[in-house]
Structure formats: C-alpha cells, structure tokens
Amino acid sequence: MDALSSVLSRIALRAGVFYSGNLCGLHDFEHDVFKGHLHLIERGPITLHMLGQADVHLTEPTVLFLPRPQWHRLSADDGAGADVVCGTIALGGGVHNPVSASLPDVVQVPLSALPGVRALLALMRQEAFQEQPGRQAVLDRLCEVLILQLLRHCMAQGITSGGLLAGLADPKLGKALRAVHDDPAQDWDLPNMAAAASMSRARFAHHFKAVLGHTPAHYLSQWRIQTAQQLMQQGQSIQQAAHAVGYGSASAFTRAFVRELGISPGAWLMATSKGGPQTQH
Missing domain, CATH: 2.60.120.10 (Jelly Rolls)
Known part of the structure; x- marks a missing residue:
C-alpha cells in the first residue's frame, strides 16, 4: 500500500x-x-x-x-x-x-x-x-x-505547509512514516525509525523535526492515539485499543491520551457517541 x-x-x-x-x-x-x-x-x-x-x-x-x-x-x-x-x-x-x-x-x-x-x-x-x-x-x-x-x-x-503530507512526499521520511503507520505497535524507538528511513539517527531526528514540525517520538504518540481512537469507535475496548497500538497497559495509554488530548479515553468515547468533538487538541 x-x-x-x-x-x-x-x-x-x-x-x-x-x-x-x-x-x-x-x-x-x-x-x-x-x-x-x-x-x-x-x-x-x-x-x-x-x-x-x-x-x-x-x-x-x-x-x-x-x-x-x-x-x-x-x-x-x-x-x-x-x-x-x-x-x-x-x-x-x-x-x-x-x-x-x-x-x-x-x-x-x-x-x-x-x-x-x-x-x-x-x-x-x-x-x-x-x-x-x-x-x-x-x-x-x-x-x-x-x-x-x-x-x-x-x-x-x-x-x-510542512507536516504529514510533506513527510510522505519525502523519499526517506516517507519510508519511515509508512512503516510506523502500518505497524504502530512495534517498538519504534529513534534507531528503528531512522533505520526504516535509511538515515543516521541524528540526521533523521533533525530532518524529521524540520519537515513535520514534531519530534519522531511526539509524532509516534499522536499516531498511536489517533489509531486507537479509530479502534475504539469500531467497538474495541480501551484496553484492546491500547495494546493494539503498542501500549503495555490501559493506564499507560490513558496517561498518554490525557497528555495529548486533555481528556480521558472513556470521556472522549462518551463525547463522540453523543456527537461531540472527535478530538480535544
């Protein structure tokens, strides 16, 4: 794909x-x-x-x-x-x-x-x-x-204006982004992401931030949470969604979710089921 x-x-x-x-x-x-x-x-x-x-x-x-x-x-x-x-x-x-x-x-x-x-x-x-x-x-x-x-x-x-589309269009960053998108649960530390892009760690980190406006770790967290949101809307429990995107526990996922969106996964899911906002950030 x-x-x-x-x-x-x-x-x-x-x-x-x-x-x-x-x-x-x-x-x-x-x-x-x-x-x-x-x-x-x-x-x-x-x-x-x-x-x-x-x-x-x-x-x-x-x-x-x-x-x-x-x-x-x-x-x-x-x-x-x-x-x-x-x-x-x-x-x-x-x-x-x-x-x-x-x-x-x-x-x-x-x-x-x-x-x-x-x-x-x-x-x-x-x-x-x-x-x-x-x-x-x-x-x-x-x-x-x-x-x-x-x-x-x-x-x-x-x-x-930078961001994801610019990253996808980049020949090397696009490889790393596609790998992360296809398997967000993998242990995507900086060396693994840089290897997917065929770049050194330092060069990858600098280029990633310059093009996407976020560090690789921040982008990974955003993508995992966004993927988990979709899974929860499809009927998976909070714990199932957390494990599916790479979090070791529901509590770790909840902390990351609140840090990113300012709302707990349960509260977010309740809001979306009532037609509320899809995200809070």
Whole structure:
C-alpha cells in the first residue's frame, strides 16, 4: 500500500455535497466546528473573501479547498452568476488531523492542473440534476475522489505547509512514516525509525523535526492515539485499543491520551457517541 493510502485507510475521509448549480450574489459559509469546505468552480468569475486575508479572484475553472473550519464568503455576478459545486470535508481525528494540518488555509488549484477532473465533473453534473436512487451518496463519493486527487497534487507539487503530507512526499521520511503507520505497535524507538528511513539517527531526528514540525517520538504518540481512537469507535475496548497500538497497559495509554488530548479515553468515547468533538487538541 502506498504512503497516502496507508494514512487515509486510518483517517476516514467523508465528503458531503450540499449545493450544485448556479451561484449568484453573496453567499456566506459559516465556521463549521468539525469540517472544512470544498468549492469546485466550474465557471466564474467568482471571488473568495476570508477574514484577515486578501480576496482571491478567480476567472478560470478552479478547485478551492479550505481544509480547516473558517468563515468565508463567495461572491459572484448577480446576473450571470457562477457554476459551482460546494461540499463539506471531514477527516477522522477531527479538524486537527495530520492531513489537514499539513495544508495552507486555502488550497487553490486550476482544474487544468488536475488530470481526469473534467470526467469527474461530468459525472457530478449528471448526478446533480437527475433524481436517481442514491444520488446524494454518489455525489459525496465523487467529491471524495476529487479530494484524493487534490491531495495527490499537493504532495507532488509541494503545496504543503510542512507536516504529514510533506513527510510522505519525502523519499526517506516517507519510508519511515509508512512503516510506523502500518505497524504502530512495534517498538519504534529513534534507531528503528531512522533505520526504516535509511538515515543516521541524528540526521533523521533533525530532518524529521524540520519537515513535520514534531519530534519522531511526539509524532509516534499522536499516531498511536489517533489509531486507537479509530479502534475504539469500531467497538474495541480501551484496553484492546491500547495494546493494539503498542501500549503495555490501559493506564499507560490513558496517561498518554490525557497528555495529548486533555481528556480521558472513556470521556472522549462518551463525547463522540453523543456527537461531540472527535478530538480535544
């Protein structure tokens, strides 16, 4: 399994298309506590407004991805308007998951730079205007495919602000990250992680911190806890999840969980079962 697939198999990607059609005038998109936004601009012009940032004027077909929750506004001509598809994007682990954290506040990519998107657009348009069974589910899945293509592009073109995606794109760090992701329960001390990257310990530690912004030990702890969260949501007990990701006891896991998230695993699980936040950090 390639590095990005390895990550996304453990960080659930969910997209929800909520509008497809012509957009006229001003439209505000409120801060969503748990989700980012995707806007597929098929025909403009259109302008993106965000608090504290310069306006983004778009005249060509473009994908806009706001990976973290933030208020923004789209403005289009009152007459001709703009043809858009709008959706929300949620990644498992909450809004601070390592994939979203790797990206800038706005990812702006012309459709011409994303091979195959035209065919995807045609399918989305076809589904949007036909009342077929499963219409919403198909639109949501197609939107997820678009996000995957966008993440590929970001890795290939270096459109990251450091973090996990930059690490996965690094030829040597990517090897170590994939090994950790595939088997988080292994005894991943610094020498073992450096060996997986075919680097010396000192060089690996320095390069890892420079690219991902965390020490290898801190990243390992985050990944183990995030993997354990997924296992608990799938029905495993706290003790089972703790052992599955490499903790010798439930109490050691609980201490690490509280240190990382500020909440106990039991309290977190209760909050998520009631629709509360997925993480507290």
